[in-house]
Amino acid sequence: MTERRGTWVGSSVGRREDPRLLTGQGRFVDDIHLPQMLHAQFVRSTIAAGTVVSIDLSATLAVPGVVAAYTAADLDMGDITAILDRPASEFVQTDMPVLARDRVRYVGEPLAIVLAEDPYAVEDGLEAARVTYDADAPVVSDEVAMAPGAPLVHEAATGNVLVDVSMFATEGIDRIIDEAPCVVRVRAKTGRQNALPLETRGVVASWDARDEQLLVQTCTQVPHQVRTVMAGCLGLAERSVRVLVPDMGGGFGLKCVVGREEIAVGAACLKAGRPVKWIEDRRDALTASFLAREQRYDVRAAFDGDGRLLALDADIVCDMGAYSCYPFTAGIEPLMASAELPGVYKVPAYRVRGRAVTTNKAPTAPYRGVSRPQIVMVMERLFERAARELDMDPVEIRRRNLITEFPYTGINDVTYDPGSYLESLDLCERVLKDEGWYERRGAARSSGRFIGIGYSCFSERTGYGSAAFAKRKMAVVPGFDMAEIRMDLSGGVTVTTGTMSHGQSHETTLAQIVADRLGLDIAEVKIHQGDTDRITYGFGTFASRSATIGGSAVARAATALGERLLALGAHLLETTYDNVELDARRVRRRDDGRALSFEELADVAYLKAHLLPKDAEPGLTASATFDVHGDGTFSNAAHGAVVELHPGTGQIEILRYVCVEDCGVAINPQVVEGQARGGIAQGIAGALFEEITYDEQGEPSCASFIDYKVPTAGEIPDISVHHLETPCAFTESGAKGAGEGGTIGAPAAVLNAVNDALRPTGVELDDTPIRPETVQRALATIGVFA
Template sequence: MTTTEWIGARAPRREDPALIRGRGRYVADINLPGTLHMAILRSPMGHASINSIDASEARTMDGVHMVITPDDIPDHITQFPVVWRLPGQKDSGIPALAEGKVRYVGEPVAAVVADSRYAAEDALDAIDVDYETLDPVTDPEAALEEGAPVINEDWGDNVAIHHVFAGYNALGECHYDAEAFDNAEVTVRGRLKIGRHSGIPLETRGIVADWDEIHGRLTVHSESQVAHLFRTELAASLGLPETAVRVLTPNMGGGFGNKWDRYPEDLLVSIASMELGRPVKWIADRREGLMSTVHGRAQVQEWEMALQSDGTILGLRGKVINDLGAHLHSVGIGPAWVTGAAAPNQYKIANYYCDVIAAATNKTPASTFRGFGGPEGIFGAERMMDKAAKRLAMDPAEIRRKNMIQPDQFPWFNAAGAVYDSGNFPACLEKALEAADYDRVRAEQKELREQGVYRGIGISSYIHVSGFGPSPILGYLSYYTGGYEGSTVKVDPNGKATVYTGMIPMGQGTETTLAQVAAHHLGIDMADVRVVWGDTDQTPYTGFGSAGSRSNVAAVAVIRAVEEIKAKAVRIGAGMLEADAEDLEYADGMVSVKGAEEMRSVSLAQVAQQAYWAHALPEGDQPFLEATYVYDPPNFTTASGCHVVVLDVDTNTGRITFRNYVIVDDCGPVINPLLVEGQIHGGVAQALGGALLEEFVYDDEGQLLTTSFMDYLLPSFTDVPDMEIHHVVTPSPHTDGGFKGMGEAGTFPPGAAVANAVTDALSHLGVEADELPITPSRLWGLIQEATR
């Protein structure tokens, strides 16, 4: 491999040297001269009216510069909007402070700005809020019952939306047939639950706002994953021109989708800075982070599958109830919608129907979280596949083989409206089974069981509709942002390149990946490529940012910009070499006469120098060697794969011990195997947390009981198994390079794979692992119930 062949190279992450030396710069590290500090008074109740707020004593305390109550918010300030507004979805917004009532524990009620965080916290204790307790509702199914307490009175009930997937594919064809379920030889039903949990970044949320009154400009240091859209919405809510707001994003200690959303504190800190004319800073403590950063997952699912006796699926229908929390957040019911769209998974299911109901409860709002509803859909699909296999006495692998979409059937129009562009699902399954030595493990199960070792095998295949983005499709779905990604590439007079991107590195290796892509296509060393990100004044606008596994979209924007630069380099090189442009080619950082590369060629640096001198530019060309390209993909890309888990269950304690974890992933051609493996490792570890440990638990009064890491259990290295990773490569047919997204893929299958393995291990007891997380206590209870 030469130094110009960078796609496919295991290049170390260039973001890491500063971070591992403790020289990263996070929002908490930004200390501007004269900075004041904000603390937030949060609701201690799940549901209550606010009769009055008396902040008079707090306003007079030493060091306090400002107290913000709802009455102190200027009239022109508007709530942050919900950007995904599906037809029929009720209106909602994200208020800066609770208005007239509180709807969840942790909802902001008032804010104090003081010389120090300590002084601000002390002043919070002096604010007297008169609450009148209201009946809470914390169960999403109970919230749908007649007579349930209504959380948002203007809705009239607790249903944010009832969306129906009626079986239409993207061609407008509907194959839903209810009679197929009545007449099927076999029907299988399942009721599943997925616990409420979330991303839990190492770095909690924070923001610094600095208002420059002289120039009428607000500079915001933010952890937003989508800085440009954040700027758009913040400017609109504050009543400022967008050009009057600059968003700077420093290093980010994890995002996981949680930091894609907009939050009340973003408005409060900005309002305070504009009012006081000084920088204002707010950093969440861990308790605040757990109770006020958006939650995720939280679903109840009911499914029915119709089959022939040979295992052929005749139809799938179901109901998904999404525990929305107190109100809609930035993406509306988007994750629950994706659950309904993903449930047909890798299978030839044309007969499909699904009700998606979003129910408001007195809990922290649920919104964006890594996987964005896909893991929930895969959990439902793959649990139902194993239930069907058990009912038919078929091997779980065989029923999947029988129903999988075949490689020659793409593009596949699934019955929920998605279009799968490419894949080889059977190859992923077979490779995973072979790597796990599936047949041998199956053969050993009976003998091990006789020895008191309860070993189970779990399979979970998945699709991951990635590169979330075609803007016309987002428009069709009433998603009020664009799906494009832009890139500007500039080559300086010395032949070094700079890439400007709206993407935000947050651990996924964006800076490294885009540098590799640019270096590869320019034919230069990766060390000669600089990547600029995190400044809305310098980088191209992006309406989606770092979410939805979109590095493949950003990579194409870089490729297309580089192609324009190369074309201009050839035109300039033609004059330098006194040749026709048609007789030249660009390769390995050189412009050369075809067939005479050794004798007649000029380097990229030489061409760039001519472009800057502009002494003899081709007619119609301007000085400099740079290009901007905005790429709006024609479709999503379909990543896919299969996980196979082998584990043992201790029936005395409910403890699970992993014996093997095999992963086969198809994200198209791999730009950087090192980064892909790291993303898979991280995604699986995060998903195993939700499968085995993590859960936000509320009592009947709406009190969050898991407000520290003593109660909210994150996986440690002892909980995460070694992983064996393999790849199948099917390039996307409509993306330059064939790349597909993969940053979220590791989160999709683990929940189902583990649940299927646990159920398999305890099949002799009839235990069904249908609720996540499968904590030791929960599993022990199922075992005890089965052995009574």
């Protein structure tokens, strides 16, 4: 790690984005209006499975204001195909057509694109479309999908299991479990969720005749990957596609995959010869967009008599919907869960089988945390159950099993860098004890109230580099990132990064890194992102990689520019490189204090090139890349939740929530706390509220917020965030990622708190979301009624 040069990193400076966004000056996809622009929406399947007999758009084309309507047969497009380099026994490839052709595989699958002069005419055009189907019985659950003789979601496949991988089968694990003094088992299910960014997906495509480019303005986390897939599907050279991302209102992983609608809008623009805009409406966002989280676990854990974990045996099934997402494939959830289930605990023996099952539902994409909310929930339930079986304190049994010596290479072949696993748990428990919650719980029980305390301990692998993604055997291997920096004649700098902010404050935090490296004010640092023409390639923002990988690339580029400034300054000051230093926007001689300002150096670099050292190039620019050549770095945290159960309604009220987090060096602590609080809110949502279910015909239950219950500020408690700092040894600023941790830890802490409150009933809950009627039934077992 490079030593910090200034004081910006570690300071909670105000977000530079806020003045623009809070005064209505942000520019989002729906704010884009181009001359002759057409509005697009999609004719979508109304059945979950079947053959498309006919698509009649004649009435659509007769609707006033409708300009065109295209099916797959009208547009020249290739399929979107995501691949794992695994044998056929482990991975089954499923191509996703941009527009469905002869088959439909979920309600909401796009069949045709309609273009009109305004958003109202396009909706009328959709109503006039007529599609005839030969419906089939849909596959609506993983149990049905894996049953003998089940209908095939993909006729070309031999079954409905797309990924089936067994890993880490420790020799003798069955004997260890059979002979263990204590064996506990958790069977858990988690509900299907929507990532629900405030801004739905959207795209504006237009042809730039001067540059001979298709300009695609879209809200994506991965602009370069959209460019690559767009060019491939449309048969264009990559240089003929430019992806530009304006301000973006959230993504949470939903927007880190390539959607078929983006490609269809680009194809329709080329076909119609006019700009085309598509803004996803909320109904489509809830039912037909990428979903996540529907998983089922059957896990056994063996413990010795002192509460030390001996072995872990897991079977994991993930319902991935109809198709593999690009580029992660249907393996995104089961492979993550299988590789990282052991988490922060020492596991001597391990065996896991992870499967991805295809069903007639909207496909799955990454969602903040990707399987880690579930695996942490399962692991923490195992420890709670073992503590009860062994009559141990649930915090103490965790202490005996936490990793405390680093670096630690686990049974899962993952090496964990230093963290504060034990210290985080100790502080979290101490905060709740000092606030008197243990006494309040005891007093509540004696007066007939049901208050419980629950914990979760976890790590968050951040900064997955190429080596980590390569272990999944992805055909597209994300990992590295790039940054470019240039100084202008005013002495300020412009930085271009391959990462993409969708609310993470990159304009502030990345500027803090650069300002420290060069001795600038952050107001003198401009961050550019989300433009595929400004930087050769980048993998965008997901998996908490922006501060670790993107920030490190930015830091290296700034350092390289600083070295160019020092070399030029030493030459002009007639001294050696070792005798100069960066100091308050100057290059200063160490011996006599003579100095040249950045403006003076830039004047020579750009306007007086004849004064440059021999063989030096004009200008002040630099570029750098960064990759993590290992397993990444691990942030960690402990969460503590206090809940009260209300017998009359079965409602669960969160009285207190404490988060102790360690993300290494917090570049901007206020931003980190915002990430933690937002993530915890999403984790609470998954624990208590949000779920999309399907009826027997594959119709989704939640087409509006009346049915899809999203928590409001009234349901989210005050969250206390405490910081520990274990700097990362191999990122440039010592930072670890902080984007997903809140979501990862919250479901387990809430579920454990609910079970603690239910202890007098003898009922234990393992599934989420926890429904009020479930709580009511549990309390009824001891004679407590509404």
